[in-house]
Amino acid sequence: MEALQFWLDGLRVATTPTNLLFALIGSLLGTVIGVLPGIGPAAGTAILIPLTFKLDPIPAIIMLSAIYYGAMYGGTITSVLVNVPGEATSVITCLDGYQMAKRGRAGAALGISAIGSFIGGTVATVALMVVALPLASLALTFGPPEVFALLVVGLSLATSLAGRSMLAALLMMCFGLLLALVGMDPVRGAPRFSFGFAALYDGVGFIPVAMGLYGIGEILLSVERPYQEIIRTKLSSLLPTREEWRRSVGPIGRGTVLGFFLGLIPGVGAVIPTFVAYILEKRVSKHPERFGTGAIEGVAAPETANNAYATGAMVPLLALGIPGSPTLAVLMGAFTINGITPGPLLFREHPDLVWGVIASFYVGNIFLIILNLPLVGLWAKLLEVPYQYLYAGVLLFCIVGAYSTRQSIFDVGLMMLFGVLGYVFRKLDWPLAPAVLALILGPMLEQTLRTSLEMSGGDLGIFVTRPITAAFLILAAVILAGSAMRAMPLRKLA
Amino acid sequence: MTRQAWRIASATFVLVALAALIESLRYGFLDRLGPGPGFFPTCISVVMGALAVALLWQGGRPEGAPDDADGAVPRGDEAWRVLRVMVGLLAALVLLGPLGFRLTMLLFLLYLPLSLGARSVWAISVLALAGSFGVFHVFYYWLRVPLPVGAFGI
Numbered sequence: 001m002e003a004l005q006f007w008l009d010g011l012r013v014a015t016t017p018t019n020l021l022f023a024l025i026g027s028l029l030g031t032v033i034g035v036l037p038g039i040g041p042a043a044g045t046a047i048l049i050p051l052t053f054k055l056d057p058i059p060a061i062i063m064l065s066a067i068y069y070g071a072m073y074g075g076t077i078t079s080v081l082v083n084v085p086g087e088a089t090s091v092i093t094c095l096d097g098y099q100m101a102k103r104g105r106a107g108a109a110l111g112i113s114a115i116g117s118f119i120g121g122t123v124a125t126v127a128l129m130v131v132a133l134p135l136a137s138l139a140l141t142f143g144p145p146e147v148f149a150l151l152v153v154g155l156s157l158a159t160s161l162a163g164r165s166m167l168a169a170l171l172m173m174c175f176g177l178l179l180a181l182v183g184m185d186p187v188r189g190a191p192r193f194s195f196g197f198a199a200l201y202d203g204v205g206f207i208p209v210a211m212g213l214y215g216i217g218e219i220l221l222s223v224e225r226p227y228q229e230i231i232r233t234k235l236s237s238l239l240p241t242r243e244e245w246r247r248s249v250g251p252i253g254r255g256t257v258l259g260f261f262l263g264l265i266p267g268v269g270a271v272i273p274t275f276v277a278y279i280l281e282k283r284v285s286k287h288p289e290r291f292g293t294g295a296i297e298g299v300a301a302p303e304t305a306n307n308a309y310a311t312g313a314m315v316p317l318l319a320l321g322i323p324g325s326p327t328l329a330v331l332m333g334a335f336t337i338n339g340i341t342p343g344p345l346l347f348r349e350h351p352d353l354v355w356g357v358i359a360s361f362y363v364g365n366i367f368l369i370i371l372n373l374p375l376v377g378l379w380a381k382l383l384e385v386p387y388q389y390l391y392a393g394v395l396l397f398c399i400v401g402a403y404s405t406r407q408s409i410f411d412v413g414l415m416m417l418f419g420v421l422g423y424v425f426r427k428l429d430w431p432l433a434p435a436v437l438a439l440i441l442g443p444m445l446e447q448t449l450r451t452s453l454e455m456s457g458g459d460l461g462i463f464v465t466r467p468i469t470a471a472f473l474i475l476a477a478v479i480l481a482g483s484a485m486r487a488m489p490l491r492k493l494a
Numbered sequence: 495m496t497r498q499a500w501r502i503a504s505a506t507f508v509l510v511a512l513a514a515l516i517e518s519l520r521y522g523f524l525d526r527l528g529p530g531p532g533f534f535p536t537c538i539s540v541v542m543g544a545l546a547v548a549l550l551w552q553g554g555r556p557e558g559a560p561d562d563a564d565g566a567v568p569r570g571d572e573a574w575r576v577l578r579v580m581v582g583l584l585a586a587l588v589l590l591g592p593l594g595f596r597l598t599m600l601l602f603l604l605y606l607p608l609s610l611g612a613r614s615v616w617a618i619s620v621l622a623l624a625g626s627f628g629v630f631h632v633f634y635y636w637l638r639v640p641l642p643v644g645a646f647g648i
Contacts, residue, residue, distance in 0.1 A: 050633070050637075050639060053637060054637045170545050171507060174511075174538055175507070177538045178539070188530070192517075192521055193517060220580070224568050389621050392603055396602070400633060403595075403641065409587070428500060458524075
């Protein structure tokens with residue numbers, strides 16, 4: 001009941017004309033980002049952060065959240081219509097979505113995708129309301145050792161699920177932690193790793209790093225082999241037939257549950273729920289041979305799971321302050337820029353904001369379904385923009401974003417440096433997510449570690465004598481051990 | 495090719511970890527209150543160095559790292575396109591202070607599409623003007639986000 005009351009208050013916040021407008025703008029911009037190949041949701045969200053600088057925190061966060069889930073839907077459109085996934089989560093949708101389009105059922109594929117996304121997103125928002133508040137209350141009882149152990153779990157998950165070399169993922173995590181150490185020591189206030197550069201006293205800015213690694217890095221990679229040839233399909237009725245509806249009910253239900261629960265686990269990432277949902281449907285289907293030939297279940301399940309995941313992943317971010325994916329890490333950076341620290345205290349200190357944002361998810365989902373179906377043709381037209389102009393425009397916004405965060409040309413240079421690094425790491429197939437998550441969680445990790453050791457007088461036993469801490473650390477060890485075992489047969493993958 | 499690139503990258507990280515370790519040791523590992531400012535950096539540097547060495551060793555084994563033929567290193571036109579973007583970005587960085595946002599972005603947005611093969615003068619001009627003077631106006635005057643103004647007051 002408490003959550004319901006908070007949600008009603010949040011709904012009042014979310015439905016003010018200003019906040020509705022920013023949810024609408026965010027949904028539209030997010031869809032555009034999702035549609036455009038070469039610009040992922042993390043890069044898109046980072047690039048658009050400067051647009052929110054002069055906004056109040058509530059509309060700013062509502063808009064950025066809308067960009068986040070709008071991008072999740074946008075990628076579907078091009079997957080179905082032109083067999084080009086707008087972002088990684090839509091890759092699996094190409095398999096059956098494009099086949100449906102070739103058989104003249106593009107409208108039905110997009111329709112069921114929008115409806116599944118709406119249902120998945122909306123049901124997951126209800127679940128978020130139920131889960132987030134108790135989880136935040138529980139997290140408030142945590143001391144520094146528990147928080148440290150929880151962060152270790154989050155980082156180990158992010159590391160274990162990213163890329164094909166666990167060593168490379170761990171190395172990237174250390175790289176991110178090292179970057180997080182640049183600037184003032186959070187406990188004693190002494191400068192570290194600044195090498196006499198005054199610009200580094202405040203640390204390495206998250207936005208230049210994220211924009212560089214994701215924005216510039218993606219553009220450099222895309223410009224190597226830009227999209228040129230687009231195979232067109234016709235768009236007919238957007239409504240599925242009665243038979244297609246019947247076949248989609250189960251996948252939508254299962255996709256919702258699966259997506260939401262995978263979203264609760266930090267580090268899973270947005271791609272895995274879509275693949276798991278697809279595989280699950282293929283397993284439970286009486287006609288698995290249909291998959292890959294235009295089965296509507298193969299569109300409904302991953303698209304639903306994708307949006308349910310997007311909402312579910314907000315739970316660890318809002319309740320614990322742990323971003324579960326690079327896009328959410330960027331979103332967390334946006335919270336911080338707006339003077340808000342995600343985590344258990346958020347529900348106590350900024351209830352209007354957090355419940356306003358949660359309520360805005362409903363509004364955003366409604367916007368997405370109302371706007372996207374009629375505008376599908378327009379979104380597909382975006383692909384006709386030649387890449388030379390598109391990439392130049394994206395780079396322009398990267399420069400604006402990197403500069404305007406701290407009005408520093410040094411940050412622009414930093415972004416470009418990390419852009420080149422991001423490009424190189426992608427070429428090496430070394431995952432970026434552990435570095436980005438470690439950069440954002442690093443200061444908290446160090447602070448809680450050192451405070452814990454001060455509490456215990458330097459005795460490391462504090463991490464094994466407290467039950468919750470020990471349980472978290474055992475969980476992290478199990479996750480890493482499991483990943484290491486999975487990584488052993490690398491020769492088979494290579 | 496990728497395997498070779500892995501080895502180079504791993505070796506670079508070994509050096510980075512070593513440099514970080516040397517720097518960390520200057521900060522004090524422990525102090526009277528407990529772990530000092532150098533405690534966490536030292537731990538991270540050591541772990542990072544160990545991981546980089548392990549990766550270097552793994553990359554040296556035939557089965558240790560992938561050896562994708564579809565190259566880590568771009569060639570031909572691919573490489574030129576990447577290089578042109580990098581040159582454009584570097585030039586923009588160097589010019590941003592002295593020329594200011596508007597002129598720098600005007601030049602950048604004229605150069606980049608042209609260097610990537612765009613040929614529509616009309617489209618390039620519109621993009622360059624909108625992306626330089628237009629974006630400046632929106633951010634500077636409407637959103638009150640200060641963007642750099644150059645030596646010519648532009």
